[in-house]
Amino acid sequence: MTLPTITATRYVLPLREGGSLPGVVEGNDLGTYVIKFHGAGQGPKALVAEIIVGELFRRLGLRVPELKLIQLDPAIGKSEPDFEIQELLIRSAGLNLAVDFLPGSFGYDGSAGNPGDQAMARILWLDAFVANVDRSWRNTNLLVWHKNLWLIDHGAALYFHHSWMPAEKFATLPYDASDHVFSIATPDVPGVDAELAAAITPELLTEVIGLVPNEWLEDGDRERYLDYLTARLDKRSAWLPGGAR
Structure with missing residues (x-):
């Protein structure tokens, strides 16, 4: 059993909360997600915790937004005008974590x-x-x-x-x-x-x-x-x- 894998098609906007600077992206499945980057502050270990804990909680009956793996092309980062975000996107090229975006929450x-x-x-x-x-x-x-x-x-x-x-x-x-x-x-x-x-x-x-x-x-x-x-x-x-x- 594995998490679904999608591809990011567009970076929408940053969520400037905390030090990891997650962002909102669109995927090739037409979904909208909060992306957590493996190139952020605490690296992939934070994403490991997100998966193990989130999926454990889900199986025990708690509500956790759906998690997917998401491929990020560095070309998306090169078109970002904010240098800090551009650097993070390029550094995080490859596999990252996508959390289902809950609009209106x-x-x-x-x-x-x-x-x-x-x-x-x-x-x-x-x-x-x-x-x-x-x-x-x-x-x-x-x-x-x-x-x-x-x-x-x-x-x-x-x-x-x-x-x-x-x-x-x-x-x-x-x-x-x-x-x-x-x-x-x-x-x-x-x-x-x-x-x-x-x-x-x-x-x-x-x-x-x-x-x-x-x-x-x-x-x-x-x-x-x-x-x-x-x-x-x-x-x-x-x-x-x-x-x-």
Whole structure:
């Protein structure tokens, strides 16, 4: 199983949020996407995290915009008048990540209503599992689209892979839920623990890790991701928000 691959046909505009400078592009399938560049600040590892985390969350019932791989011709970059963007486009020639663009969506700020105790607890549990440090009220990385909540931007998760800290250290690394947008759901997290832990099987992890393109990985990386995430699942009493039940 692989992610669909498309080709960028036109660069539309930059999204000047954060340091990675994603942009909106059109694809040869007539779709519109947010493109995440392998040549941006944290390189392809951020895209690896986007795929593993996004596809894991999707399989566990959360809404994540569809992900595709997208080929970028450097010729698109050469016609861009903004030097910073032109440089990024040329540097990112080749395979990048495309995230389905949700027209008319807006950032979640609480005004759209409470998504429910269990939904908040599931999101908090999963963010703690993948060590996602980027879901605070300052930057929720949540969109409201057609009255539903959608999760985006998971490139800051799985940060162990930037230095490959020892797997046993990551397995028991505490998660600070106090800054999480759904920190109020902390008491409800133990109630969803057994269900989510049982659903994250080695087969499921192998499937989502297998969606990452070879060119974004080094030899042995797939096995490392599986080992690290399996170890963290086994040691969840050390990081579970709200404490183990």
